[in-house]
Amino acid sequence: MLLSPMEKAGILVEALPYIKKFYGKTVVIKYGGHAMLNCELKKAVLTDAVLMKYVGMHPVIVHGGGPDITGMLKKVGKESNFVGGLRVTDDETMEIAQMVLVGKINKDIVSMINDIGGSAVGLSGKDGNLLVADKKLGRVRSPEGQDELVDIGHVGEVRQVNPGILTTVIREGYIPVVAPVAVGEGGVSYNVNADSAAGALAVALNADKLIILTDVEGILADRNDKDSLISTVKMDEVPNLIERRILEDGMIPKVECCVSALRGGVSTTHILDGRVPHSVLLEVFTDRGVGTMVIK
Amino acid sequence: MLLSPMEKAGILVEALPYIKKFYGKTVVIKYGGHAMLNCELKKAVLTDAVLMKYVGMHPVIVHGGGPDITGMLKKVGKESNFVGGLRVTDDETMEIAQMVLVGKINKDIVSMINDIGGSAVGLSGKDGNLLVADKKLGRVRSPEGQDELVDIGHVGEVRQVNPGILTTVIREGYIPVVAPVAVGEGGVSYNVNADSAAGALAVALNADKLIILTDVEGILADRNDKDSLISTVKMDEVPNLIERRILEDGMIPKVECCVSALRGGVSTTHILDGRVPHSVLLEVFTDRGVGTMVIK
Amino acid sequence: MLLSPMEKAGILVEALPYIKKFYGKTVVIKYGGHAMLNCELKKAVLTDAVLMKYVGMHPVIVHGGGPDITGMLKKVGKESNFVGGLRVTDDETMEIAQMVLVGKINKDIVSMINDIGGSAVGLSGKDGNLLVADKKLGRVRSPEGQDELVDIGHVGEVRQVNPGILTTVIREGYIPVVAPVAVGEGGVSYNVNADSAAGALAVALNADKLIILTDVEGILADRNDKDSLISTVKMDEVPNLIERRILEDGMIPKVECCVSALRGGVSTTHILDGRVPHSVLLEVFTDRGVGTMVIK
Amino acid sequence: MLLSPMEKAGILVEALPYIKKFYGKTVVIKYGGHAMLNCELKKAVLTDAVLMKYVGMHPVIVHGGGPDITGMLKKVGKESNFVGGLRVTDDETMEIAQMVLVGKINKDIVSMINDIGGSAVGLSGKDGNLLVADKKLGRVRSPEGQDELVDIGHVGEVRQVNPGILTTVIREGYIPVVAPVAVGEGGVSYNVNADSAAGALAVALNADKLIILTDVEGILADRNDKDSLISTVKMDEVPNLIERRILEDGMIPKVECCVSALRGGVSTTHILDGRVPHSVLLEVFTDRGVGTMVIK
Amino acid sequence: MLLSPMEKAGILVEALPYIKKFYGKTVVIKYGGHAMLNCELKKAVLTDAVLMKYVGMHPVIVHGGGPDITGMLKKVGKESNFVGGLRVTDDETMEIAQMVLVGKINKDIVSMINDIGGSAVGLSGKDGNLLVADKKLGRVRSPEGQDELVDIGHVGEVRQVNPGILTTVIREGYIPVVAPVAVGEGGVSYNVNADSAAGALAVALNADKLIILTDVEGILADRNDKDSLISTVKMDEVPNLIERRILEDGMIPKVECCVSALRGGVSTTHILDGRVPHSVLLEVFTDRGVGTMVIK
């Protein structure tokens, strides 16, 4: 489609109210799934972040890294066991996971942002003790049919956020990119869930928005009907949605992250379809968001 | 034309390189002519300024006011005489001119910017001695065919700029709107040419761009052919353009303002068609400007 | 009278305790009446303000403009109607009033201050949305003898003060001069009472003093006896003074401005005789004030 | 003489141009002689300094202390020898001198300033290594009629000024009071001439004025005629004045201090009659100074 | 003993936890007794202070001066009377005391610190009205066996601390050295107890530690057994210690100073043996303090 310059100007002008509204606000973006694997989508998301920075917002990117970790483990001939959906993370697995998250994915994102024209700084939860975690136990069903807690290694739960280094780099004009590796007692590394890390950072940074990129349209009233997107969910309705099985499986923890962020003071939270190019920009700069907003 | 949200996002993304390029830069906009009379155009120009402010630029607006002054003079039954194109400005005329420029036009612009969502502060050249002028004499042909200089009252030429108050309000996030009334010896008021005032301010503020809004397409190679727009003029070529009568009449002083601003350190200067909505935005945020750029 | 240098020094020294007492304090001066019409008195008031600035105080001047507005309206052949003492202010009247207040009186004051050696910046209530007003209705006695509210056009009442631009220019060393034109919904202009505007600004600026210049000695116990000046009035006594008809007519709203400023946190308020040269200075720098002080 | 309040106001107003002129300027005052002994004069000088501080100037006081030192030495039964006008200062004499200068005179001045309403901080040249001195030798005529240099103990010459502590206390609003005790190699104390110390401090502080209070009218063309005061001396004329014996004895080093300060960048220097109350104020705030000004 | 470089490094490393713990903390050191008389000990104490400053702490030194004052009084043939342990301080005695404290001892300490490599500034309680005192009366037993209060001259009790000048010099990197001379009504000088002054300053500065150097080991459970040192005393135990005569005489007021400082918010207080070289450093940088710590 060919737009005249004047039509283009009109669209910039339409964005003005949103630019005003979010000026100086912090937005934490959990970046994962398809948006990380497809090069086009990746560039779109990171361009959105750079644009947000230039118009006065403070985007913070938290990334995951599942498939790459699995790939690398395979490469070194290490098999993965899972307990209740969580990878059993022995020392070697943790080392590999950390290398992939911090040394590969994080730096790729940093490079791409810099290349687009922003200025990014990659951090892990170990830098400046940004993310401090406690060990998290796995839950397994015993032969007697009871839940038992088992040690699954370096899997952690964020207990404390020290946002000093983040606020420093934000204030200096950088876009921080955070890998979900936390530090525990005695400097031990812990893998933490990237959604949870994003939520905890959003609270600690007093962010205005938490955006979680997923590989679905958002919350669908009928999961077989893509037009049944629920555009807004109040946090009080969540239990009912779970009961009615509208929320299931992987979506439940994401929504719970949103609820917990809302309780911690974040203004709005969003579950967006990361497969739509520039979905973050659309959410922030236009009337019609492209996913589900979870609010107080 | 109906754009999908994604197409809109694409256009925002296209603007990114320009947003980056002009981040933190000062742009002085001489605002006059049609763009001041037509309400739609007026809103478009001022929206452009607000948008520029939000994406990190520092727009400064300098306005003229001819027709309104003439209207008011008529209302009070005061006739105007002209000498060499300059209005003979006796005390009463000056008083009326100042009232119209400072008390009407300036405040209308301020109100409209505030209404659009910016925050404007109106100033005259008397505030903080922003514009200091010397008396300018009119040039008249004597019966003997010789040029003679005659006193034409409160017509001045900017001799000095004290930009302190401007930099203060810019730094605090306001958009300054300047009326072309200067102060002379003993606090006397002087009417100064708005183009010249804009040029002098651009130099004093170390501005990146000076934009002069006019009621023509720009500089036309053939004034009868609107498609003959010259998009770029080097300042060295100006004398030749005058000689070849490509530059004539009212355009000459505007181009001379540009040249003088370039000599004073302004990076680029622009003569834009104020009748095109959002021409300022187009100039700043797209590849294809809509007028003539005068450069070093 | 010829003073020896040493006698002069003695007088400077006498001022020291007052200079100390008011160091860094904000004083809002409502400037109007005779003090604005007589050139000598005008210079005296503004010199006082400049002197106050130099010895570390922060004077803010709010001016009125009645006679000049009336004069200009006459000039353009516009008659004025009054309802309950308030001028019916249609669009044209408002335009003229604003031009006179903002474009003439305000700039004259600014020029004179700059000429005396201070550095003034003129502002209206529209700049930076300094004064936001609601429409005020006139009160008229119906033929049936009942009070009725009628629309009298652009007459407003200050609802909100955004002092940002004032504190900015004060901090940078300028003396702000404020014209009593406020902004309402949709950028509409409103004429507001200058005494009230001064009072509202004094509260918003957390001023130490509000000084209202008038054309009388102050509050007289017996209005026929100029020696019956009441030098101090406690705000609780005001109702009684009104009942006893010691306060009447035009003095009542001025005293009510003072009371309202006191309630808003201003330390002391003063009704001074603007016909006495340097009455502001005398109030501030000597033991014997020259008017009536209204206090908590 | 009884002045009306209005007359008093007039005098304050007269001071305005001087207040403007010296706003933010540093003035070093060498305070000594009669002005230190007479309680009235003392209060007048220090009141002048406090007033200067309040109207935005930065006075720095450097005091001497001759008579008090002599008195204390007598009290402890210590005789003084002089070589070429300089007191031979053995260890015990230095200790006594330092105690009197730093522990008595300095603190008396500090107390009096605080009592008048300023806020003073007393310092010696040892604090923050403010004044670093080299040993100065005495000059004595040998029996053979030749000049010989002899060790006269703790007599020093300022070699270096570290103004850090002074600028700190000035910036924080204090009036510094400096005792002329310097520090040499290994922390040894040195008595330094107070006039020279004042001059060196004026240069190091980039002061606008150096004022030396003396017990004479200034430089007299005819020392027997008190009306023959030379109000201005250019530094180039000094050698000629010495030759013509208009400058003699004790006045020569004072004038040389002035010349040296002028060479170091001080704008004007003044030799004032400390016996005239408020002579400092008169010099600074009125047209007619009361002494001799030495200028470039 | 000869240490290898590596052994030395080890000791520096051992100090690290203490350096971390006290980083940015203020420590008020009351310096007196033997530590002031013996040159070696003096250098050790002041070196400790300089070292503390370099590793990020803010030491403040308050000194006494008894023996030197007595010596000087003797020199001028002035006898001292004591009432209830307090010196009757007439005007002359006060003058001498102030000269010795401020003009001699204080400046000796300043010089020595500067010589060691720190940067000290000496202050008295008169500078910036640092210490404001009320008159303190002496208590004398009448012939009838009753306690009577008698005027003992310039003996004062600290009533108010204005720490402005201290915080200024601390922030600028200087080590302040304070002489215990306070100012009272009308600028009168008062001798105040140095322990009390140190305590009052510690409270006003919100210090972390108050250290009082004495000439004993600390608090001994059995005063004849130097090995019976009580290393920690809770402030609640103090009355009991007094009752059991473990605390007697001169130690009681020192402990009361500590208790009062603790009540004012100081974290820990210490009574150290000033006869042990570097006792301050040992207290701060090693596990084993060398005296008695009084805590909440």
Add this chain to the structure above:
Amino acid sequence: MLLSPMEKAGILVEALPYIKKFYGKTVVIKYGGHAMLNCELKKAVLTDAVLMKYVGMHPVIVHGGGPDITGMLKKVGKESNFVGGLRVTDDETMEIAQMVLVGKINKDIVSMINDIGGSAVGLSGKDGNLLVADKKLGRVRSPEGQDELVDIGHVGEVRQVNPGILTTVIREGYIPVVAPVAVGEGGVSYNVNADSAAGALAVALNADKLIILTDVEGILADRNDKDSLISTVKMDEVPNLIERRILEDGMIPKVECCVSALRGGVSTTHILDGRVPHSVLLEVFTDRGVGTMVIK
């Protein structure tokens, strides 16, 4: 060896002159070799850095990572080829190298520093475009005996340093730890020599010292005699040392790094024996360094 507390204090005091000398200075430490492999030595080096930070210096750590990279490559079954001593670094090798350097070694160092009590932030040359590199070609001997340049992949040479992110984290109190991965055109990763990176950073940060930890005693006059350590080398002597074969092989590039840093403005450079515990501390805080100092 058991030291008394007092002996310990003595050693702290001995360090004072060095603490003073290096206060506020930046020291870049190239950390590699044995000091990285042995856990005791690692802790010693990092403790030295933390201690330096606490006493006011600004240490910056640049680490290498050879053996770990080789190990990881072996694990994934990737063989390494070398050309002229440089590893041929194809895409996969680069990815592994970056993961090990940035995701493992860097974070291990960060964790250990945080555990010791400092606060570290790990960065790569990609963060904030800290290290920008150009491709470096390998040099190979052709069959004809001539040197030929060959592409050896992601091996780079630092062309530009953008120290912004480093100065930011230093100023905020963090210890930066830098992995030698640089960014080239289009965001491509480059492996850069850690010694060179350290040198380039030292120059860009205007560091006072560059310290290169090695696995030898320093420069030995006779490499078979460990007592023949040359403690100081002037940079002019280096060519002669190379000619005399005192400098050979791996030591030559290290010395050349030093020379290049010296030329760039670094004050002193040091080649230290990383096998000696606390060698950094010894170099900085004692008279006897433990290696060779290369100076201008």
